[in-house]
Amino acid sequence: MNEFGGKWTDAKIEILVEYASAYLIIMNKYANRFGWNLLYFDGFAGSGYITKGSNENKKVILGAAKRILAIDEPRSFDEYYFVEKDTHNAQELKGSISSINKKVYVVNEDCNAKISSMGRFLKSPKGKNWKILAYIDPCGMQLNWNSLTSLKESNVDAWILVPTGMGVNRLLKKDGKISESWIKKLETFLGMSRLDILNNFYNQTDVFTLFGEEKVTTKTERAVEKSAELYMNRLSELFKYVTEPYVLKNSSNSIMFHFFMVSNNKNAVKIANEITNKYNNK
Numbered sequence: 001m002n003e004f005g006g007k008w009t010d011a012k013i014e015i016l017v018e019y020a021s022a023y024l025i026i027m028n029k030y031a032n033r034f035g036w037n038l039l040y041f042d043g044f045a046g047s048g049y050i051t052k053g054s055n056e057n058k059k060v061i062l063g064a065a066k067r068i069l070a071i072d073e074p075r076s077f078d079e080y081y082f083v084e085k086d087t088h089n090a091q092e093l094k095g096s097i098s099s100i101n102k103k104v105y106v107v108n109e110d111c112n113a114k115i116s117s118m119g120r121f122l123k124s125p126k127g128k129n130w131k132i133l134a135y136i137d138p139c140g141m142q143l144n145w146n147s148l149t150s151l152k153e154s155n156v157d158a159w160i161l162v163p164t165g166m167g168v169n170r171l172l173k174k175d176g177k178i179s180e181s182w183i184k185k186l187e188t189f190l191g192m193s194r195l196d197i198l199n200n201f202y203n204q205t206d207v208f209t210l211f212g213e214e215k216v217t218t219k220t221e222r223a224v225e226k227s228a229e230l231y232m233n234r235l236s237e238l239f240k241y242v243t244e245p246y247v248l249k250n251s252s253n254s255i256m257f258h259f260f261m262v263s264n265n266k267n268a269v270k271i272a273n274e275i276t277n278k279y280n281n282k
């Protein structure tokens with residue numbers, strides 16, 4: 001069973017379920033007419049259940065996979081593809097949905113490989129008849145930028161959780177002295193060179209000291225918000241439309257994640273924006 005999250009975990013799932021319900025209402029009108037098949041793809045599917053809180057405040061809620069599988073009206077998806085890297089979680093998920101009479105795949109692999117396969121499939125002649133709603137919900141920086149590029153110009157609406165505060169900002173050390181492994185992680189996650197990353201988040205100034213001129217490196221103000229803007233701009237290089245994010249904060253009001261939805265369909269993003277606005281203002 002997955003253990004994490006505060007109040008945002010519920011909100012994130014509610015946003016997804018609200019969007020999926022609206023998506024299926026719209027697709028119900030068009031899918032038959034145009035011969036489209038509908039796939040739900042979940043890249044970080046979890047075990048099916050989420051445990052929140054600790055000890056006496058412990059609470060178990062249904063994970064997104066089970067919530068999405070429960071939507072039947074006005075129609076359900078034609079197929080469901082769940083990716084989960086942890087073998088135990090994948091088995092637990094498989095077991096808990098085995099009685100559901102729907103076409104479901106649970107794959108115990110790395111999401112990055114499967115996103116790339118999905119991108120290739122969507123560009124193949126067979127893939128042209130498929131519309132995909134994807135949910136990419138990592139707990140950290142496991143999503144590689146390179147994997148997302150395979151979805152460029154595809155028939156996919158994707159909700160993507162970006163660990164701006166929890167991930168990127170934590171690796172961007174104040175003095176700019178970032179270890180080689182962290183710089184590599186940032187490069188893979190953002191799909192940018194180290195020089196571009198450093199130029200985005202650090203300033204160098206000349207300071208006159210007793211011993212002459214010295215260069216001082218300082219981290220930019222509001223690095224979390226800046227990393228969200230940067231990621232949003234990167235997403236808009238792959239997808240025509242990107243929503244304003246739903247901002248996930250912890251109990252001390254620090255930003256942990258930004259939750260975006262991307263699509264090549266203007267109306268899809270309009271609907272998603274209405275939902276995220278509502279939750280941002282709650």
Ligand SMILES: C[S@@+](CC[C@H](N)C(=O)[O-])C[C@H]1O[C@@H](n2cnc3c(N)ncnc32)[C@H](O)[C@@H]1O
Pocket residue numbers: 002004013043044045046047048049050062063064065083084085086089109110111112137138139142
């Ligand atoms: C935040 S949890 C997902 C929760 C899930 N969306 C839900 O609503 O229940 C992230 C999950 O991703 C899995 N995971 C971590 N790295 C992964 C990877 N590279 N590919 C696929 N799954 C991964 C973890 O084992 C964990 O179960």
